[in-house]
Every structure is written in C-alpha cells, then in structure tokens.
Amino acid sequence: MKLNIARRNVVLIVISVGLGCVSAWAIERHLSEKSNELESRSRTDKVVRVVAARDLPRGTLINLEDLAKNEFPSSWVGSDSIELSEAHLAQGKHLSVDLKAGQLLMQIHLAERAQPALASRLSPDKRAVTIAVDLLSSMSGLLQPGDRVDLFVSFEYKGQRTTATLLQSVEVLATGQQTRSSSDTAASAEPQFSTVTLAVSHADATKLVAARQGGTITAVLSHETAEPLQANRSVSADHLPGLLGLGIEKGPAPVEVIYGDRLASELSPAGVSDWAQWVGDKGLLAPRGDQ
Numbered sequence: 001m002k003l004n005i006a007r008r009n010v011v012l013i014v015i016s017v018g019l020g021c022v023s024a025w026a027i028e029r030h031l032s033e034k035s036n037e038l039e040s041r042s043r044t045d046k047v048v049r050v051v052a053a054r055d056l057p058r059g060t061l062i063n064l065e066d067l068a069k070n071e072f073p074s075s076w077v078g079s080d081s082i083e084l085s086e087a088h089l090a091q092g093k094h095l096s097v098d099l100k101a102g103q104l105l106m107q108i109h110l111a112e113r114a115q116p117a118l119a120s121r122l123s124p125d126k127r128a129v130t131i132a133v134d135l136l137s138s139m140s141g142l143l144q145p146g147d148r149v150d151l152f153v154s155f156e157y158k159g160q161r162t163t164a165t166l167l168q169s170v171e172v173l174a175t176g177q178q179t180r181s182s183s184d185t186a187a188s189a190e191p192q193f194s195t196v197t198l199a200v201s202h203a204d205a206t207k208l209v210a211a212r213q214g215g216t217i218t219a220v221l222s223h224e225t226a227e228p229l230q231a232n233r234s235v236s237a238d239h240l241p242g243l244l245g246l247g248i249e250k251g252p253a254p255v256e257v258i259y260g261d262r263l264a265s266e267l268s269p270a271g272v273s274d275w276a277q278w279v280g281d282k283g284l285l286a287p288r289g290d291q
Contacts, residue, residue, distance in 0.1 A: 046071045050082040050090065052099040060095040062110070064088070070102065080106045118197070121173060127205045128173055130197045131212055133219060143196065145179055147172045148222045151208070155215030166211050167204050169222055173197045 053068035060066065069084050082090060082105050093110040122128060133143075143149070151166040173179065176193025196219065200208060211217055 045074045047074045047077060048072075048084050049077055050084060050087050050105045052101055052103050052105060054101050056095055056099045058095055058098050062090050062093050062095060064091055067105065068102075070104075072104070077104065078106075080108055082107060118173060118179060121179075122199060125201060126199045127202055128197050129200055129205050129208050130195050131208065131217055132194060133196050134194075143172060143175055143219070143221065145172055145174055149198075149219040150222045151211075152218045152220065153211040153215040154218070155211075166207060166217065167200065170204075171199045173199050 048069050049072055050067050051070045053066055056062075056066055064087065067087055067090065069087075090105065090110055093112060095109060096111045097109050099105065099109065118128060148169045148171055150168050151170060152163055153166040154161060154163045156162070174197040176195060178193070198208070208217075
C-alpha cells in the first residue's frame with residue numbers, strides 16, 4: 001500500500017516538472033518572438049518629410065522659415081506628404097488648415113496663391129482698357145505684362161489712309177489672362193494671346209476707345225526709359241515716297257505772263273487790273289471771232 005502511494009507521488013512530481021518545463025519553454029519562445037518582432041519594427045526604413053516648424057494658423061503664406069524636417073517610418077507616411085527636396089514648392093502658397101509644430105505637411109494642406117485683382121494694380125488716375133492684337137502687334141507673342149508700348153492708329157481721313165501717333169509709353173497690365181511676366185510664372189513654349197490690357201488715363205482711354213472703333217491700332221514696343229516721341233504728326237499715303245527717300249516727280253514749270261514790258265510777278269494785283277482795263281479800252285484784245 002505504502003509502495004503504491006510512493007509511486008503515485010513520483011509520477012505526480014515528474015508530471016509537474018514536465019509541465020513546468022513545457023511552460024517555461026512556451027514563455028521563453030513567446031518572449032523571443034515578441035523581441036524579434038520589436039527588433040523588426042525598430043529596423044523599419046525611415047523617410048524624411050517636411051513638417052511645420054511652429055504653430056501655423058490657417059491662411060499663413062508659407063516661407064521656408066516656417067518649415068522643418070523630421071523622420072518617419074515609411075509605413076506611416078502617405079504619398080501626399082512632402083519630401084525634403086520638394087520643400088521649395090510649398091513656398092509662396094497659403095495654408096488651408098491649422099498646423100501644430102512638428103505636424104506633417106501634406107499637399108492637400110496647401111492652396112495656390114491667388115493673383116491680385118487687376119484693379120489693385122491701377123493707380124487712382126489710371127483706367128484699364130483692353131484692345132485686340134494680332135501676331136505682329138503682340139511681338140510674336142513675346143509681349144509681357146510690365147512692358148511699355150507706343151500706339152499708332154491708322155484710319156481714313158479725306159480719302160487718304162493716314163497713320164498718326166496715338167499714345168506713348170503705355171504700360172501693359174496683362175496679355176490675355178496673364179498678369180505676371182514669365183519671370184514670375186512658368187513661360188509657355190508658345191505664348192498666344194489675342195488681347196492686351198493697358199493702363200491709361202481717363203482722357204487717353206477716350207482716345208483709345210475712339211481709335212479702336214474708327215481705325216486700326218498698332219503697338220510698338222518701347223524701352224521703359226525711352227525719350228518721348230516728337231510732336232504728333234500724321235502721315236498719309238502721299239507721304240510714303242518721301243518717307244522711303246524716293247524722289248517725287250515735279251510738274252512742268254508755270255508759264256509767266258508779260259504785261260507790256262513787265263512780268264506779272266513784278267506787278268501788284270491792282271497794277272495788273274489797271275493794265276487789263278487799259279488794254280480793253282484800247283481794243284487791243286478782242287474776242288477771237290471778231291479778229
């Protein structure tokens with residue numbers, strides 16, 4: 001009886017030790033797996049992204065001083081995040097949301113800078129007038145906002161096609177819908193526009209509108225410091241040979257009349273009249289049929 005109890009106790013001890021060993025092995029394996037998992041996570045590739053350097057309220061115009069960099073696990077950032085090499089693209093744009101210091105900056109957080117209203121570029125004494133231009137008047141599309149032009153108008157006057165200076169050194173506000181020069185915006189490979197908006201005074205606006213309706217306007221590019229042109233002088237088609245340096249054929253010289261022993265140029269109008277009356281009284285000049 002005592003032998004059976006001893007054997008049972010031995011069996012129980014062996015089973016307990018075995019279960020303890022199994023439990024220890026299972027715990028060690030679990031801890032090892034967790035350790036490997038943590039190590040694997042710590043070895044995840046990190047990427048550098050642009051973040052807010054300080055608290056930035058909505059509407060802030062972004063400068064490079066407002067931005068900083070920070071590292072993030074590659075699995076944490078989306079495709080809309082901004083890489084460090086693209087930080088300059090955020091400069092000059094408005095922030096559409098509030099950002100906390102260190103918060104990741106996303107493309108969706110940025111809004112394009114709105115162009116200033118055209119009226120804000122006008123001084124109180126100026127008006128904006130738009131005229132149509134062709135490829136020649138637009139300098140083959142090379143005319144840009146900020147340039148200055150002289151305007152000439154061609155129109156019919158007394159049966160002649162006449163050209164005259166209309167306005168001088170007029171500022172170009174816009175070419176088509178572009179209000180900034182190509183140094184501020186990306187220049188198109190083939191800039192094309194059919195209208196030009198000019199800044200003129202109220203009086204010059206009246207001239208420009210009248211000329212636009214009654215004639216053909218040609219724009220000539222002018223240097224911003226160019227001297228004013230000479231006094232306005234119209235040129236008609238009759239002046240073209242002279243402008244081109246061509247000789248103008250002269251008609252036959254007039255025949256001078258001799259009155260008695262004196263030339264007509266030597267007599268006064270009264271003298272010519274008296275001489276003609278004297279000849280008539282003497283009957284020296286008779287109608288051809290009476291001769």
